[in-house]
Amino acid sequence: MTQAKSFPRGGVYPPDTSALSRLEPLTNAAVPPRAIISMRQHAGPPAECIVRPGDGVREGMMIGRAQGPRSAHVHSSIPGRVVEIMEETVAGGERCQAVAIEMGGEFDRSGRAGEEREWQALSRFALLGKIQSAGVVDLGGTFQPAHLALASPPGGAVGVLIANGVESDPSLSCMSALLREKAREIVTGLRIARKLLAPSRVVLVVGEADGHLVPGFERAVDEAGEEIEITVVSSKYPQGDAEQLAATLLGGRRAGQGTRRSVSATVGHAEDRHVVVLAVGTLLAVHEAVALDKPLIERVVTVSGSIVRHPRNLKARIGTRIEELFDECGGLSAPAGAIVLGGLMMGRAVDSPNASLTKTVSGVIALSAKEARVPRERPCIGCGRCIDACPWGLVPTRLYKLAAHGRCDAALAEGLAACSECGCCAFACPSRIPLADGLGRMKGACGAAGKIAEATA
């Protein structure tokens, strides 16, 4: 492979700090003594809490019921007793509940991998039911409930099913760990997805840094007797974004063509086929849900940072406190200036280590005090680097100025709705203007005013 493919425009090359954690083997994190599980760990309405303080719960028991078809169930990740139901405000200003569980009692499935059940004979409806009841969400991208992504799209067959093995951020390496150690399970997940969607093509995409994992994966594919293409793409950020991935593989398209995206990347083509993108972590969860009857109660998360003593990927239970995740990795060698949930480009900073792991957190990064210093913001000098960097072809500096004056309609007319808040513009800005944040707030304000029709409620 001489020049790995990449998406057509824009993109930046943030420093690749994934090497800190990539080379370590995937480790199972210790079960937390206390888990705090939020009712909203997905895109869509939060789940409704169905337990009360004092109730005993078992590992894998449903503690939150999905509200409506666009929501997902939430399960307890540890056995024990519910001690408290807290109210919390999630990003976006909504309030939802979080359940605090104190560990106790027996584990149903500690350590054992469990027997694989036969699933080939199940109908598609039954498969989707299993996936839905396991509370699986798309772990790598949109965090939509997976049963929506895996349902056949109306009005057309699925053209391409893309298994996204590209890291969503250069500071993370959870995809790498999954590809290396869970190849067989991912292939099984792909087989299940293939049965559900019946695509013409199935492609696994990996980033350049993981190119050496391709032979191992090919072996797993051959063993399963499946026909799966494997492609290596460049490591330019945001390659892991579903739309950019589809553009890389199938060619980009201009704004205004094709149908609006629902839960998967929809790229207009001559045949107007649908494209479904699923992260490999999601495929693993699908495999566990269908073949092992195991709900989504743990996930692979990258714990990294220059001040973390032993950065690595952990398979940790949902609800584990972030502080405990750092303890698993040998603790911090210096006081953290900031802790980021997610990757460094799009993650959210939290101000205390009492936060806990949810299905939507792919990485936890500790920044030193020096790294966490907010640089001095200077006026925009009109250099145009943000425009060069934007993968969507927007003009971030102009949108930022419109946002500063609250001009919703003008901003939407100039393409604000296409912004994915990837952060390329702010990364490239020499004046250190928080462009992505400003655009994101504007999008939120426009959405709250009802001006963007969202695909999900």
Add this chain to the structure above:
Amino acid sequence: MKQGSEIVRGLASENPLFVLFMGMCPALAVSTRLLTSLWMSLAILCVLVASTLFSSIVGLFARGKGARARWLASLFLTACFATCADLLLGFFAADAHAALGLYVPLLAVNCLVTGRAEMAARGQPVGRALLAALGAGLGLAACFTVIAAAREALGFGTLTLFPVGRFTGTLVIAPLAASPARAATFACGGFLAAGYLAALAARLLRRGAGSGP
């Protein structure tokens, strides 16, 4: 916001040059020498007062006769007085008249003068019209003087005033006169002076604070 008497309003809150931005053409074109500007302000003041006064008198009689008639009348009156001013200036201050050239006759179509005359012809009471014109004229004169003083000082290094006795009328500001910035006497200098003074006036009158981008 009609506070204060008409005259004060003409000087400050409805200052024609820096608040209403009317009558700017002579202000930018001829304000290169202080003495010339003083004569010009006097001319504008007289034409303004006279045409407003007589237009309001005409307005008293022309009520109900239609807008066109009123307008013709006020324009005719303004032109008359502009011509008178031109001739009188030529008689009393020949060099100022030569320096001003076309701008005095052009007062016939000066927006400030014709605007005030038209307003007076519409039925403004004579006394009020007179005071308003006086205020506007004085306001204009004051601003004119400031601009001219600045431009002449920077652009020539002198200040020209009326000769009195042994005083020739020209104050020479030595350091500026040695190497004056002639661009101040060009159009750009006029616009710059007017712009900054307008900003200063806005600041002093607390206008424009809070008018967004």
Add this chain to the structure above:
Amino acid sequence: MSGTGASVVPARPAPHVRGAVSAPELIWSAALCLLPASAWGILVFGTPAAFVLLASIGSALVCEALTALLRREFTLLDGSAFLTGLMVGCLLPPGAPIHVAAVASGFAIVVVKQTFGGLGRNWMNPALAGVVFARLSWSEAFAVPVSTRWSGPGLAPLDALAAALPGPGSGGRGALETLAAAGYPVSAADGRVVGWLNARLAPLGVALPPGAFDLLAGIRPGGIGEIAVLLLIAGGVFLAARRVIRWQLPAVHLATFALLAWVFGGLGAGRGFFAGDAVFHLLAGSLLLVSFFMATDPVTSPLTPAGTIAYGIGLGAATFLLRFYGSMPDGAPLAVILMNCTVPLIDRYAKPVRLAAPRGGAR
């Protein structure tokens, strides 16, 4: 109170990592690339040039500090005041009085930049506007013959050319030949090098006019920073290679100007089409300095590469018109100021191609 992490409004927004280059670095590197040319100017013109530069830079720094103080900021460290002062000094002749340098610089900073809101808000290049103001106000300072270290007193080549003839160009002769015929000063080195080259090139029938070496080496009267053409080109190439400036702008500007000067430049002198003295006009005057360092000022140039190319073409055309048919002998500063006014219009229409449909789904 423990939450699940998503409940906290972030005090520091994403991204939590930033690209390497910062705005002050961009500005200081532009200043650094201009220093060699300024140093050459001081070498060639002596201490008066140094005083002019000190005055312009000092005045810029003081004015910026005072006006920024009104906004309760301290902005000297971002390098833009220093760069503006340096650019003003580079455009002024070495014989300019100190107060002219100081006022030009002060005008640039206070009137053109700070009055409109400081860095990033000016719509006209401050240094060029300051120098044009100085040229209009104190035109006698620009018409004083200056001598260099190695050649006698004379005017800047374009001024001398304009003085030697009624129109730009020559009556059938090239620009340098016209200047030589009018007794334009050349250095001894030029005599030797051109003589040596002409001896070698005689069989080919090519004869270099006297003054060609001086023009290239930078030994001639003119603005302090505009004479060292090779150092300016080197500085500009370095800036373009480091992606501080967009390379398309000076490339398209100079190419368009050279093309127009070659095709139409000889018309005024009666030599017909395709006979213009493009090389002379590229090297004489402040064209290279203005093109590499001032036209490329990001604040007053378009945002996108496509817009930059349109801007460059407009600049080339404007420079040609103003230099060959305008009243000032060197039209490059005026051309940039003129095109600066068109930049918002260019930005309105030169937008990148947008990708993808509106995004659905919240995070």
